[in-house]
Amino acid sequence: xxxxxxxxxxxxxxxxxxxxxxxxxxxxxxxxxxxxxxxxxxxxxxxxxxxxxxxxxxxxxxxxxxxxxxxxxxxxxxxxxxxxxxxxxxxxxxxxxxxxxxxxxxxxxxxxxxxxxxxxxxxxxxxxxxxxxxxxxxxxxx
Amino acid sequence: xxxxxxxxxxxxxxxxxxxxxxxxxxxxxxxxxxxxxxxxxxxxxxxxxxxxxxxxxxxxxxxxxxxxxxxxxxxxxxxxxxxxxxxxxxxxxxxxxxxxxxxxxxxxxxxxxxxxxxxxxxxxxxxxxxxxxxxxxxxxxxxxxxxxxxxxxxxxxxxxxxx
Numbered sequence: 001x002x003x004x005x006x007x008x009x010x011x012x013x014x015x016x017x018x019x020x021x022x023x024x025x026x027x028x029x030x031x032x033x034x035x036x037x038x039x040x041x042x043x044x045x046x047x048x049x050x051x052x053x054x055x056x057x058x059x060x061x062x063x064x065x066x067x068x069x070x071x072x073x074x075x076x077x078x079x080x081x082x083x084x085x086x087x088x089x090x091x092x093x094x095x096x097x098x099x100x101x102x103x104x105x106x107x108x109x110x111x112x113x114x115x116x117x118x119x120x121x122x123x124x125x126x127x128x129x130x131x132x133x134x135x136x137x138x139x140x141x142x
Numbered sequence: 143x144x145x146x147x148x149x150x151x152x153x154x155x156x157x158x159x160x161x162x163x164x165x166x167x168x169x170x171x172x173x174x175x176x177x178x179x180x181x182x183x184x185x186x187x188x189x190x191x192x193x194x195x196x197x198x199x200x201x202x203x204x205x206x207x208x209x210x211x212x213x214x215x216x217x218x219x220x221x222x223x224x225x226x227x228x229x230x231x232x233x234x235x236x237x238x239x240x241x242x243x244x245x246x247x248x249x250x251x252x253x254x255x256x257x258x259x260x261x262x263x264x265x266x267x268x269x270x271x272x273x274x275x276x277x278x279x280x281x282x283x284x285x286x287x288x289x290x291x292x293x294x295x296x297x298x299x300x301x302x303x304x305x
Contacts, residue, residue: 005207006158006292013157017204053200057149086235093236097255 014058019142021051026133032081033124036117038088045081048074066139073132080120087113147171147197158292161205165288172198173281176271185234188264192227195220202288209291216284219274226270230263 005013025047032040052074055067087109094106127133147168151160175194179187199220206213237256240246245253274280 006156008157009154010151010157010160011153013160013208014151049196050200050203053197054204057201057204058151060149060151061153086239089232090236090239093232093256094252097252097259 011061014054014061015140015142018051018054018058018062018140019137021047021054022133022137022142025051029124029127029133033121033128036084036121038085038092041081041084041088041120045078045085048078048081052078062140070136070139077123077127080116080123083116084113084120087116157205158208161208162289162292165202165205166285168198168201169284169288170281173275173284176275179271181268183264185260185264188227188230188267189234192224192231195224195227199224209288212287212291216287223267223270223275226263226267230260230267233260233263 005016008016028040028044028047032044052071055062055070059067091106091109091113094109149164151164172194175191179191183191199217202213202217206217233256237253237260240249240253240256
């Protein structure tokens with residue numbers, strides 16, 4: 001048990017956790033923009049989910065207009081990452097189906113994945129350039 | 143529907159005290175939803191339950207630093223359950239993707255194979271649920287732990303003296 005965190009009031013705890021998750025997401029955004037492999041895409045989705053859940057769970061401690069501005073941006077990122085992830089999963093699942101190796105389908109999915117990856121990377125780079133996380137920290141009062 | 147619970151935290155009180163008051167109800171709702179699943183649940187019910195499991199885990203993990211190390215044991219069993227539900231979701235998502243591309247007519251073999259794997263995976267869910275979460279007292283154990291697990295220190299490991 002973390003004694004320091006344990007001694008915090010719930011509102012201080014909410015701020016500390018949100019800040020930590022924002023930092024983790026910021027790191028993951030820059031990491032995924034560089035790698036864009038299935039693992040980093042998955043990790044990005046996990047980090048977005050954790051922050052989204054944190055904002056939902058502790059919503060009483062954040063101003064509604066600010067929270068409402070952040071949520072759609074997180075949703076947009078989830079959607080872009082999901083487009084890549086869905087292709088990764090489909091390729092993985094189909095590779096395991098015996099006797100139905102479909103070269104055309106795999107090629108098509110790989111092509112679509114590449115396109116979805118390009119769009120995701122563009123969005124991630126935009127996020128980093130705009131220094132979105134620092135802005136969010138200010139908006140959330142962290 | 144997955145439970146979209148609204149949380150009501152008591153500002154000014156400690157995180158530990160708040161967690162002890164709020165998280166047990168979240169676990170109770172998860173167990174209630176699991177118990178309500180029939181032996182052959184429709185895909186939508188399993189999907190909703192997967193979301194519920196995810197919300198429980200994410201929220202409990204937010205408070206991990208308030209609890210002792212025993213929490214990890216509970217989370218491990220939840221992760222195993224999520225693994226099965228996640229694999230099932232992956233298969234269903236791939237099937238949907240293929241149907242959206244018109245594969246229902248042209249590649250019946252592929253879809254039949256996926257259907258068989260989906261059914262097999264759905265069948266794997268119940269043994270996992272039965273062996274861990276549906277055990278007698280398991281819901282009570284979770285609820286009790288989440289209400290008190292932060293106050294009890296983890297018992298130190300003693301060397302047994304065996305060689």
